Amino acid sequence: MxxxxxxxxxxxxxxxxxxxxxxxxxxxxxxxxxxxxxxxxxxxxxxxxxxxxxxxLENYYTILLEKPFLIWMRNSIVLSLLTVFLTLFVTVPAAYAFSRFRFRGQKATMSFLLLLNAFPTILSLFAIYRIIKILGLLNKKAALVLIYTGTMAIFTFWTMKGYFDSIPNDMEEAAKIDGATNLQLISKIILPLALPSVLVAGVLVFINAWNEYIFATIFITGTEKYTLALGLYSLQATDYTRNWPLFSAASILTSLPTLIVFFLVQRHMVAGLTAGGVKG
Amino acid sequence: MDRRKGYTHWIYLVPFLIFIIMTVLIPLIYTFYVSFTNMSVYHWTNYKFIGLKNYYKALLTVDSGFLSALFRTLLWTALNIILLVFFAFVIALGLNSPELRFKNIYKTLLIFPWAMPAYVTILLWRMGMFNTEFGFLNQLIRKAGWQPINFLSTDVYAFLSCMIINLWLGIPYMFTMIDAAMQSIDRGIYENAYMEGAGFWRVHVFITAPMIAPILTPILIMTAFTNFKQFDIVYLMTMQTGSKTGANIHTLITYVYDKAFVTSNYGYSAAVTGIISLIIIILYMGMQKIARSKVN
Incomplete structure (x- = not known):
């Protein structure tokens, strides 16, 4: 006993x-x-x-009603959604091609992409700034959408390729024998199968864009164009320094959407991440 | 899989490849080009080529700050990896012990730092915890009757404060991964080991750790890179524009940022980027080798 x-x-x-x-x-x-x-x-x-x-709840009222919080939130939503769409639009077909086709230079391209992904985007921030300036995109949402997509594209491509690899090829083969066209193949068979993983990848891209502030500080000026992250950053750097209660209220409001999304996809995410880890 | 003839796959690939070339590759090449010039605010358009001068300045001038940033970054990476793995391993062991009742509640609560936006929590730590006047820690210190500490103004304190935040942010991911790896171990092994009289720590250091190591290698490599590329914590804690705290704890990446956007010495900053790129490529190849040998 x-x-x-x-x-x-x-x-x-x-x-x-x-x-x-x-x-x-x-x-x-x-x-x-x-x-x-x-x-x-x-x-x-x-x-x-x-x-x-x-x-x-006074601090929360102040944030929501007196500060341009809602405008920033709208900017963040638009920007993040555009980034998600562009990222998925470029990466999903490429990931599918890398998973299903074999072609010359494939392995080399893949290791090169991984190597590129090892470079923090922030290192080429200055070069990006000059290019964006030449393109005339300074202080435009498009600049940030392009940059965020660029930072997330290889990662998303990589995870999506992993998901496609894990979907067996049999059904596609069968459909092909039945005479399905490429377009039918994608819309009727592959997308429905891949949809959950596309959603998870999309969520990761969304969170990343939602939380980015350093590129925003360089490329965006004018309070009405701020994203939520940039807004919060600018607030703590200026008048909120002395108003810690207001700042904490703003912080909590900003975190809520990501918290909700995170806990919604957490299960899938951990499974996906560890699956990638086991495979090496 | 199928080796389809023809060019269908290119339709899928070309947009992606063009996009990567435009947003990732060209900026890198352009940075490399700038590194051989004296481009700065004073020479925005009328810059000229100065050969390897920027590289010499970074590598051979002792007070350039580059070498100390490099050393600091390596120290930061090593310390953080060791502590991250240690704490995460202990937490995962606790979570896997059969005596624990409310596992899932703890898991959900402990994962919060990972779920919150990192920049928000870093700022919350800065304002809520480390602030000299109303920070939680300094309120505690004042309650105890001591002088408040200005955590972010001296190098050692600032470095340690940043490290605490980094561990706080990084442990949830790490213990989740270690926990997942531990689930894949066959429990029967433990019973045998305990029967033969091995103690708790002995079992986990000599059986659990080696068994999960191959699964965790890619995750460890990734985490090493993430720590090596540390920017946000150091930037937000000590070097925000207009509110520098006085501590100089540059990592490589904050150093590049500082040279490009604070002192506006673009050529020099680009040269430092070139050196960092070389380091990353070497580390990357070394890590790949380790990963491959572990798998085989």
Missing amino acids: KFGKRKLWKGILLEFAFIILCLLTLLPIIYALSVSLNASNSLFTSGLRLFPDKLT
Whole structure:
């Protein structure tokens, strides 16, 4: 019986350790949430308290109604969606071709693409800036859409190719024997099969575009053109420095969409990422 | 698979390849070209070729800051990888122990730093935790009766603060991967080992770790690159335009950014990019070799 008791204690200890760990992990987020909801806002006087005794949504109202938050959000949505469409439009057919066809130079192209992907885009930021300027796209959404698609294209291509590889070829062969055309093949068989993975890839691209700020700081000027990420960045760099409750409210509002999306696709994502890892 | 004759596959490929050439390859080539010139704000259009001067300046001048940034980046990468794997391994072990009841709740809560937008959480850490006046840590320190610490103004403190944030951001991904790898181990092995009298840590260091290592190699390589390319944390914490904190903890990438967009020395910045590219190519080939030998 002594053994059982020891096991019980071990369990309780472990449970306790994990609760502490969760609290430590969530501390910055809980603290921000509590500051944003605190009605008395006496950060300096009342000292340390994780849970405010009086709650208010005032900070959130201020953000949503007085600041151009909603305009930024609209900009972010438009920009991110355009990036997702362009990325999928260029990468999905290419990933399909790399998965289903064999052609000369395929292996070399693939390792070259991987190598290119190892370079952080930010290193060629200056060159991109000059090119965008020559193209006359400064301060236009199109510039950011092109750049974001460029940063995500190889990664998306790579994951999509992995998904296509995992779909067996049999059905396509059968359809081909039945005389299906290429277009029918794609629209009737391949896309329905690949749709869940296309969605996951799309979500990753969306989150990436949604969260990007450094390119936006270089290419976008004028508050009404800001994305949410750039807006938040600019706020903390200027008047929000002294207004930490407002900033935390804005942070939490900005994070909500990504949090929701992340937890919606998390299961698929972990499975997909580990599958890629196992294959090497 | 099918070796179809004809050119159908090119219809699928060409848009992608053209796009990559335009948005990724041409900027890189152009950067390489700029690295041999003296292009800067003063020489925006009337720049001229100066050969390898920029490269010499980066590599041979001690106070150029490049070599210390390189050293710092390597130190940063090594320390972070070791600590990331260590903490993630311990957490994953805990999550896999049969005594734990509320696994899924913990998993969901612990994954939050990964789910939040990184730039938001970095700013939350900066304002909420490390801030000298109202930051949580300094409120604690003040409660204890000590002098508040200006975490971001001295190199060592700033480096450590950035590292804490990096670990906080990176551990969720790492433990999820290690946890997934552990699920693939056959439990029977453990029973045998315990029967033969091996202790808990012995079992996991000598059985679990070697068994999950091949699965994790690609993930470790990727994480090493991510850490090597660190930009956001260092930039947002210490070198934002207009609110520099005084600490100089440049990584290679923030160094390039600083040279291009703060001091506007484009030619020099491009040369540093060229050197970093060479380092990345060498690392990449080395890593590929390791990955391949592990698989075989």
